[in-house]
Amino acid sequence: MSTTAVKRIPAGMHDLRITTFGFLLVKDFSLIALSAAVDPLRIANMVVGRKVYEFKLLSVDGECVASSDGIRVYTDASIADKEVFDIAFIVGPNPVPKAGNGTITDWLRFQERKGAALGGIDTGSYYLARAGLLNGYRCTIHWEDQDILLERFSKPIVSNRLYEIDRNRYTSSGGIAPLDLMVHLISQAPGSRSLGGRVLELLLAERRGHEHRQRASLRQYQGADHAKLEEALQIMESNVEETLSIAEIASYLGVSSRQLERWFQDRLHKTPAQAYLEIRLLRARQLLYRTSKPLEEVCASTGFVSTTHFATKYKAQFRLSPMTDRKRYQDAI
Template identity: 55%
Template structure:
């Protein structure tokens, strides 16, 4: 069944900027809701055009190459621009993208950052004073480079004319919310979600919670404990504090972790902290002692010893081996 909406004077036009090594799944998660919305409405209300720095094919992070519809300089009128970000973030040679994004903002285009696309909006100074988000792996890197930003841990953020989301399939959550606005409407957006077989998640749902849902068959108390650990890395909680908050005896908490994860609570907490530290090392440039402190280690030497035990090399050696 088709639904109707007041026809706009002309289609709303989305420009999708493909940064080399962009996320292919994120591109599809932006485009398909727009395509399906046109089908539900029975007319072309939304247009989308893929853009490259030039006319050449752009390689995605999984090696599939996409020939853009045009170079970004030839994009014409755009109502919204979405930067489909790469993995890993490319931090050099951004001048051309930065200048073009600033010109689009000056022309009144809404701006979106998908996956790591938020980094490029921030680089252009276009997220200052806006609430935004980015994939959880890159949040520390974004804040390290742009400490003035307000960066949430939500799946998606819509703040006036800035739209950001965290990558993977989260652009679907963002687009469903945007499609509920004129020239679309909530009933049409719901039909698009149904066609995508997408569970309608709230954009303000936290990414950390989604990651913990991989333990979905585990008891709720374990999920609660893991979430507390994820949210308290720089200043780790004691097991007594976690147990007290959950209303459990410490021994009960230990049995729960051993039964469900094969690890003690302390071992699991250490793993979470080391994983967070490794992400900071491999994706950023902060000194090792600062990374150690951000992961809750009072002693850098203790951090280095634990890191080498977990990953087989020192933090400095691991960072030196990362691909440029």
């Protein structure tokens, strides 16, 4: 595969300068997100035929770091070594820890002072924001953690895109979204316009651009395989605070309420009202888990006018009261 990969590469691509990457792994980081960030660099080197992208895995103390699935990853160095990179990434954990880590903040600020571009993968942008290094910058984070980023920091401009590039700040959401960010960065280097495409070809992946947004998980839970039904679920997800009537949703779609009911029953085996309630309750659970918002605020944010009504519906859905569920989750992390 290496011989096939190298031939037919434009001559200018072999003149690419070396770019160095540092990836700081925080305990409970996402292993798939790290792989999605590192493998495009490895493949690009293979395509070009030499190391144009050099990368090191780092930890706070130079020791192994356990990923969120328990797999321990060896690192190449400690951040105490003070090595400076062209691009310094932090691969954040899931969930975001309650207590900060001043050592990580110091390292990020050190890299910034030395002229490094800075990046955050998965929840890495949380650490950049905490260090004050995203003030006035567009950034993104995994959709589950958007609320905590918005709750704790007012100066970053947070989007729902797969990745964001704003000047010398590179952030991506979790999962395999770092692949999209890295392919974009690879394709931007002078003489490497086609390199990103070759990387995608070898990884059997398709190009997803900056304009793509993180797909809301609630629609994936529903498993809709129907364009209008997908749109209906999207409308519901976008209107959890001030809810719409089923008739209003049907009107937006240009169909009758009865037709909408049939689609939901046929595909999801539930009524539109039941699906809408489930979406709001899942959103409420996300807020309870990921933020410190009081119960009254969670209710208001998900379209419930009464905490009593909310608690009743919540317990029927999840078999636990809202506050018991929050405590159970927090005790487990």
